[in-house]
Amino acid sequence: MTFKEVDMVGSGNVAGHLIRAFHEAGIRVNQVFHKDAAKAADAASLANAQHGLIADAPPEGPLIIIAVSDDAIAEVSSLLPTSRTVVHTSGTVSMDALIQKERGVFYPLQTFTRDVTPDWKSIPFCIESSASALTKNLCELAVVLSEAVYTLNSEQRKWIHVAAVIANNFTNLLYTESAALLKKHELPFDLLRPLIAETARKAQQQDPESLQTGPARRGDIETINKHLDQLSDNPELRDLYRALTERIIQRYP
């Protein structure tokens, strides 16, 4: 039986955006739970839902989606009745952090910002569950929001998480390093923003391996040495420059 309504736990970015998205897509948000009654009420108001404390969740009801920080998932699950069907929205936490027999993962692979409405249609949902019928129903629920729904196992989800750290967290570090370097030399980060946007845009359509450019890709040792020299008063960044350059040279010998 496809889910026509959901209960939700959480009041952060992911919870708030999901509550709004379900509401707008015609999936009824029945009740929002939180350990803090005021936060439950706030989040519930996004979809005219009921609200309550996690510990007061009744033993029967619709699918519960736990959208809280990774390290709170197990505790939330332990406070919910074991008779409920429960999923979490994390890319990293094991499905088995949930104590309920009927359990799963409903993971939207995106970085969310409070005030920016997500483009749900394009966001990949990674689905996993304890039973194939539940997996099917979770996929059907995800399809209401997104055109990119994937059934994955825990092993695959682990790899996706490492890859996401590399493509998102590490990339943002590089943005930060370049911004800091410009700032140090009294240049605005705005100089690089269009390049950053275009680099990401190209990777939307092509294989990034075929898009690699730059001194390391060309084997331009002279420029590389000049850059390392320029970074000599910044040994940490120089070491990163060297490590990333060596990796490119290794990939494109």
Added chain:
Amino acid sequence: MTFKEVDMVGSGNVAGHLIRAFHEAGIRVNQVFHKDAAKAADAASLANAQHGLIADAPPEGPLIIIAVSDDAIAEVSSLLPTSRTVVHTSGTVSMDALIQKERGVFYPLQTFTRDVTPDWKSIPFCIESSASALTKNLCELAVVLSEAVYTLNSEQRKWIHVAAVIANNFTNLLYTESAALLKKHELPFDLLRPLIAETARKAQQQDPESLQTGPARRGDIETINKHLDQLSDNPELRDLYRALTERIIQRYP
């Protein structure tokens, strides 16, 4: 005297896009030079311009913009009359690679793709020249195309180039690494594309330093160690993961 027309050397991406952009913006492209007559004709046809061999460029005429690969700039300059005013479009080559007395840099800071029309208005132009009157005229020419025109000296341009390598080339390497990791585990890169787009979009509006997330940012040593363990059969990538993680931890102690 502001430039109302230009001559161009080159037939690659940058040359082609610039020829089209000037033509559409009402700057007359007078003549396109190339060492290969057929390529000169091809590029000239983009703007109904005349064409010719570099060695045949006359001693007088409008500004010449050399848009060729970095290592060909000095040679092209040496084939052009010393009496001409000449600029190149490179972010890395010194202005003094040009032998002409009236010389400069007209550098659009973007990565260009053959079949994608650049959004010129947003592309930063970095201007440098041998004389302040020429600098002013080059800026006025750039303003015809772009809303982001900067006068920089060679030292500043050097720093921009290092920063651009970090923000563009190294970032693309990370995209490639994440794509390869997914492929190895039979997962599509499409899973990460929306995340990559959103990460870059956020950096358009905010300081990337404030946007940093992930296990290293949280000091989540358990997840970091799990990831390092997962990457144990891929020592090069594991070392990169460790280096980038250590840098984030260093920045956010």
